[in-house]
Amino acid sequence: MLSTGLPQGAVPKLERPGPLRERVYEALLELITTRALQPGQHLVESELAGHLGVSRQPVREALQRLNTEGWVDLRPAQGAFVHEPTEEEADQLLTVRTLLEAEAARLAAANTGTAGITALEELCAKGEQAVADGEVDLVVTLNAAFHAKVMELAGNVVLAELAGQVDRRVRWYYTPVARRRGKQSWIEHRALIAAIAERDEGKATEIMRAHTEHTRQTYHRRERDA
Amino acid sequence: MLSTGLPQGAVPKLERPGPLRERVYEALLELITTRALQPGQHLVESELAGHLGVSRQPVREALQRLNTEGWVDLRPAQGAFVHEPTEEEADQLLTVRTLLEAEAARLAAANTGTAGITALEELCAKGEQAVADGEVDLVVTLNAAFHAKVMELAGNVVLAELAGQVDRRVRWYYTPVARRRGKQSWIEHRALIAAIAERDEGKATEIMRAHTEHTRQTYHRRERDA
DNA sequence: CGATTGCCTTTTGTCTACAGTCTACTGAGC
């Protein structure tokens, strides 16, 4: 026990900058997902290093991590290139996402108590409000938060980690068309909450599966309507 | 098109050593999975570097990759430690594995032609032979090969990648007890092949699910019987 | 005798330098 009379949360924890490679990683991921770095673009280590004001080393480490996670392709002795999503890959990612999310819904239905339900309902309310207000970016954020919450309630850390990566990449592919699926999406969220509250595993699984399948179909409609 | 009259596979590809970090990565992974490096052990970069005859840099890069894949925990400014599997984590991992493998079985049933069936049957025959001969290591290898083949037939690269990582970690946790599940396992493999050959997606899914669930139960029996 | 504080060792985090390799361009030969 600390014998100083300081109140618990008063000390701002003296924000440590954290490892440089982490921040470089975050920065690059941000640049990629926002399309500031376009697919296929050649990433030169020294350029990025100079641009970010660090040495090549942290940049290298960040690039390698991005490589293992599928964001960039690392061609030997040639450099890093932003990964170019293919139609097939997007479809496969969506398949996996459906699988993981559906399982998360099932586990959430099995484990969640009233506290969790309340949290979901709050997020859902916020989301519906954001849709009504036409705040597109906020809707996207809240949608991610909702799914993340379901994942959290599932209580499977391994599953959550995998789904986190898959989701982020799906969102990357999907961003250009994410705008159109607004209202209907939150209706489905409501149904999911109900199923979880009833602890109906099968129902929750099916609703989530249908929900992410709708997302996939929206994605595929992209080409025709674009 | 190459105009040289050389046969296609004749040139031994002039074996390039490949990036050092890759080889270091493989080496460390081998050391971890074989328990040469025990869970919780502190991995010192300079030691590993000296031991492997390389500089610290490739070791660092390998460690970071191992970190993102969950093999080691990288505590800031303190170093790398071999990850210590917990009971809970093992269970979650097995859950995810069941999920991924079952989906792979479903997709394999949907896509596989006669060539694929033949390949599976060959692997299965080899496996049964190895069980009969009591060649334990070979059985483990063939089991992995069989599941990898099913995954390949599923034709979903993303799914395969995820399952590959999960499987490898499961096998790490599971190795000490992997010995006991021999004969029964290959009977189930036979059933799975039949379901895939019939293109019965539901049946294939269920068989694979039951199969990996058996594995999980075997794992949990470990404590009592050990 | 116990707690605290300062120093010291160890290890990581970062930067700079050098060597190997691939690409693209230039110029000569056919």
Added chain:
DNA sequence: GCTCAGTAGACTGTAGACAAAAGGCAATCG
């Protein structure tokens, strides 16, 4: 005019060196 060899440039892959942070130990003060 086209092809091919040669060469120069650029970038990555690797190594070594320096600085900063964390943990451990001992000496000191209460």
